[in-house]
Amino acid sequence: MFFTAVVAAAIAGAACGGARQTTAARATVRVAAASDLNAAMADVIARFSASRPIDVSVSYGSSGTFYAQLLNGAPFDVFLSADAEYPRQLTARGLAQPGGDFVYAIGRLVVWVARESSIDVAHEGLQALAAPSVAHVAIANPEHAPYGRAAVAALRWARLDERVRPKLVFGENVAQALQFAETGAADAAIVARALVAAPAVKDRGRxxxxxxxxxxxxxxxxxxxxxxxxxxxxxxxRDFVLSGDGRAILEQYGFVLPER
Incomplete structure (x- = not known):
């Protein structure tokens, strides 16, 4: 399950004396992007396409699902994964352009609850999820979503695995896990900071x-x-994502930037 959006910008030139406008031919880049990029990528694409004759069509989903699709010939040009292993495997299999894979961001996990929730995540953090009043905790499916695997690891680290495991509900990807908590299908979610830092979401929860x-x-x-x-x-x-402008947008949405 993934969501597809197209961000386009038209470039037209006008000749002197009111001559008719002409539109430059535009290329299209097809991007498969991890769900944690859902908010940030719209800004990245808008900035990129505004000054170039290139449109970007982006599909969002879990990294593992995209990896399986790419092995079967899915028609994408760029893959932005939420982990390191899938791009490395594609490179090892000869399915990547020369130069191989590149690091574009470091993701971070958060515990999120709706603003009206009584769960005290600010003071209790992960431990708040063990409370009897918390019936369901949403995470991305760890079978194919890197943020889901990270959430499971965090619960083990906090020694909450046995107490919280029966409460877990799995989203197809990290964006769907957040949606479960936003709509009340779950009491809390362990999700990507980049999603909850987005302007459309940050005022709806803690x-x-x-x-x-x-x-x-x-x-x-x-x-x-x-x-x-x-x-x-x-x-x-790719070069724009790794540029100063691209990195600044990713940082704005809560990603940690890798060292160059």
């Missing part, structure tokens, strides 16, 4: 960071696919 030592480093990597329809346009998008 959240606290999960200690970074509680889970393996969420090193988010990407690749330009070997079968990219327009390799030059795909590499241009």
């Amino acid at each position: 959240w606290v960071d999960v200690p970074a030592e509680a889970y393996p480093r969420i090193e988010q990597r990407g690749v330009v696919l070997e079968r990219a329809a327009d390799p030059q346009a795909a590499r241009a998008f």
Whole structure:
């Protein structure tokens, strides 16, 4: 299950004396992006396409699902994963452009509850999830979602695995896990900070960071696919994501930036 959006910008030039406008031919880059990028990527794409004759079509979903699709020939040009292993495997299999995979962000976990919730995550953090009043805790499916695996690791670190495991409900991806908590299907969620820091979400809930030592480093990597329809346009998008402008947008949405 994933959501697809297209961000486009038209570039037109006008000749002197009121001559008719002409529109430059535009390339399109097809991006498979991890769900934690759902908010940040809209800004990245808008900034990228505003000054280039390149449109970007993006699909959001779990990294593991995209990996399986890419192994079966899914028509994407760039893959932005929420972990390091899937891009490395694609590179090892010869399915990535020369240069291999690249680190574009470091993800962070948070515990999120709706603003009206009585759960005291600010003071109790993960421990709040063990309270009898908490019936359901949403996380991404750990079978194919890196943030789900990180959430499970964090619960083990906090010695909450046995008490919280019966309460877990799985979203297909980390965005759906957050949606469960937003709609009341779950009392709390362990999700990506990049999602809850988005302007559309941050005023609807309260959240606290999960200690970074509680889970393996969420090193988010990407690749330009070997079968990219327009390799030059795909590499241009990759370069923008890794540029100062791209990094600034990712940082604004709560990602930690990797060292260059």
